[in-house]
Amino acid sequence: MRGKTRVGLLASSLVLVASTCFVAAPEIAGAGQTPLNLDNEQGLLWPCAFTPFNSFDAMFSVGTIYETLDFVNALQNAKVTPWLATANTWSNGNKTLTFTIRSGVKWTDGKPLTAADVAYTFNLLKKNPALDLNAVWTVLSSVTQSGADKVVFNFSKSAVPYFYYVAGQVPIVPEHIWSKIKNPVTDPIAKPVGTGGYELASCTPQNIKWTANPHYWQPNMPTVKTLNMPAFLSNDTANQYLAQGQSAYGAQFIPNIKSFFVAKKAGNGYWFPPVANVSLFPNLKSGPTADVAVRQAISYGIDRAAISKIGEYGYEPPASQTGVVAPTFKSWSSSSAAASAGSSYDPSKAKAVLKADGYKMGSNGFFSKNGKELSLTVVTNGGYSDWVASMQVMSQQLAKVGIKVTVNGAAASNFTTDVLTGKFQLAYDVETGGPSPFYEMRQWLYSKNSAAIGQPAASNWERFSSPAVDALLNQYGSTTSSATQHSIIDQLQSVMVKQLPVIPVLEEVDWFQFNSKEYSGFPSASNPYAQPGLYNTPDWGVVVLHLKPIK
Numbered sequence: 001m002r003g004k005t006r007v008g009l010l011a012s013s014l015v016l017v018a019s020t021c022f023v024a025a026p027e028i029a030g031a032g033q034t035p036l037n038l039d040n041e042q043g044l045l046w047p048c049a050f051t052p053f054n055s056f057d058a059m060f061s062v063g064t065i066y067e068t069l070d071f072v073n074a075l076q077n078a079k080v081t082p083w084l085a086t087a088n089t090w091s092n093g094n095k096t097l098t099f100t101i102r103s104g105v106k107w108t109d110g111k112p113l114t115a116a117d118v119a120y121t122f123n124l125l126k127k128n129p130a131l132d133l134n135a136v137w138t139v140l141s142s143v144t145q146s147g148a149d150k151v152v153f154n155f156s157k158s159a160v161p162y163f164y165y166v167a168g169q170v171p172i173v174p175e176h177i178w179s180k181i182k183n184p185v186t187d188p189i190a191k192p193v194g195t196g197g198y199e200l201a202s203c204t205p206q207n208i209k210w211t212a213n214p215h216y217w218q219p220n221m222p223t224v225k226t227l228n229m230p231a232f233l234s235n236d237t238a239n240q241y242l243a244q245g246q247s248a249y250g251a252q253f254i255p256n257i258k259s260f261f262v263a264k265k266a267g268n269g270y271w272f273p274p275v276a277n278v279s280l281f282p283n284l285k286s287g288p289t290a291d292v293a294v295r296q297a298i299s300y301g302i303d304r305a306a307i308s309k310i311g312e313y314g315y316e317p318p319a320s321q322t323g324v325v326a327p328t329f330k331s332w333s334s335s336s337a338a339a340s341a342g343s344s345y346d347p348s349k350a351k352a353v354l355k356a357d358g359y360k361m362g363s364n365g366f367f368s369k370n371g372k373e374l375s376l377t378v379v380t381n382g383g384y385s386d387w388v389a390s391m392q393v394m395s396q397q398l399a400k401v402g403i404k405v406t407v408n409g410a411a412a413s414n415f416t417t418d419v420l421t422g423k424f425q426l427a428y429d430v431e432t433g434g435p436s437p438f439y440e441m442r443q444w445l446y447s448k449n450s451a452a453i454g455q456p457a458a459s460n461w462e463r464f465s466s467p468a469v470d471a472l473l474n475q476y477g478s479t480t481s482s483a484t485q486h487s488i489i490d491q492l493q494s495v496m497v498k499q500l501p502v503i504p505v506l507e508e509v510d511w512f513q514f515n516s517k518e519y520s521g522f523p524s525a526s527n528p529y530a531q532p533g534l535y536n537t538p539d540w541g542v543v544v545l546h547l548k549p550i551k
Helices: 115-127 160-168 235-243 292-301 304-312 335-341 347-356 385-399 412-421 437-445 467-477 482-499 539-546
Strands: 036-039 070-073 079-082 085-091 096-101 140-146 150-155 198-204 207-212 226-230 268-270 274-282 367-369 375-381 404-410 426-430 503-509 513-515
Touching (some): 036 235, 070 160, 070 539, 079 085, 079 160, 085 160, 096 115, 096 160, 115 150, 235 385, 274 292, 274 437, 292 347, 292 385, 292 503, 304 385, 335 482, 375 385, 375 412, 385 404, 385 426, 404 412, 412 426, 437 467, 437 482, 467 482
Parallel strands (some): 036 226, 375 426
Antiparallel strands (some): 070 079, 085 096, 096 150, 140 150, 198 207, 268 513, 274 426
16 A cells, blocks of 8 residues: 655546456466566556656556666665666766766667667656656756767756756656657556566556566566556455465555464565655645644644554654654754754644634634634545544544544545645645655645646645745755755754644655565665665666565
């Protein structure tokens, strides 16, 4: 379970089909090898669209079918592994970045990958901003081919921190295919052509099947020849699939995981590295949540430790209103911002803040202002049982401080539509983050990532806008000074504490279950070579390349 890929363009093909859960029966992959069945519950059936620049569709193609210039590992301090580029060089005061493109790589239709394809990909994003999920063209000024194997990226200012986005988060597509697509923003890609270790074999709403690319440029890879990803509409059915031993690689929340999963089969294990925050996104444009006092009261009225214990069985730690995930990024924590935030749970202060803002407690136990009751609806993914449970706990907590909250566990497609288009009062969701707090804070707070209400936003779903904060984020992107970067993150933590544009609730972990007796090569705490969640791109494509069946 998890959809950490909803950070960009809304999939027009994203629909929930009324159907029972499909459970794939193992099939023979050839040469006696059983396919690896992947357990990745998203609360809906598959749309069978493989656009790598659509944040939902990317989950099924980026890393497996499409590749990036480099693999940048957020769990290992942005460690870089060359992928479609063999080398890169900064010059011109860190305003020019030149990549050398790997030779001998072919697209799955047999045509060679060229530097022209790379330049075309980035200029495609410039021409179609809706595809630019990480807003790289807010800092890029040009991308051009130079000679047979070089691509030159010119930035408007020093931009070393943007390497993560440019090198590791933009999938490269073939010009000879994409130049013929009438509308690359809305047209679904049913037959993707990439350079990756896998190619699409078939797709139905119930199952996606990939088979190994026989001409893959990395020798002797992949070892696992067939992948299946069945669709599940709820955690319960997906968890049963894992517990019954039908999958050796899962990515979801499981209650009582030690008894329900680990004890069921030799080799079953799990690893949950914290990487980002699961947060409340308040509507900053209209309604009660546009008032900072209401947001403060919500934050003080939430007992994050209880939500962690009841909703997530303690697997996801309580988050900090500063927005910094610890221990992963503990060195970035601002003691002054944390002190300013005070106690994360303070019901008395929650009530005091509302009273000072003109709210009055009614006889029914809820606050009102100007005759209007403080009543909110929080939307979350109804297919994620832990998120629904967490929000129910939150609703009970806020009722005790005079805030009425109704939980709407929406169908996945409706939830995604509402979040991306800003049609909510409160939304409980998660961004992807990156190799430092900067990346999640940029997703939360950078105005150019957002959009008008009714239009899909790449991130910044709450529609926060501050020229001063944009300037800080731009400054971070143009410096290589660690002291300056830490100072900027300190200032952004102060914004989080004082303005509460986003309300972090829990530290979001990568949900990851595996069976080490069936496959070797999974990432671990001692070897965190990639984020393990089956929704992380391009990371899970890297993981399956590392796996080897144990006979």
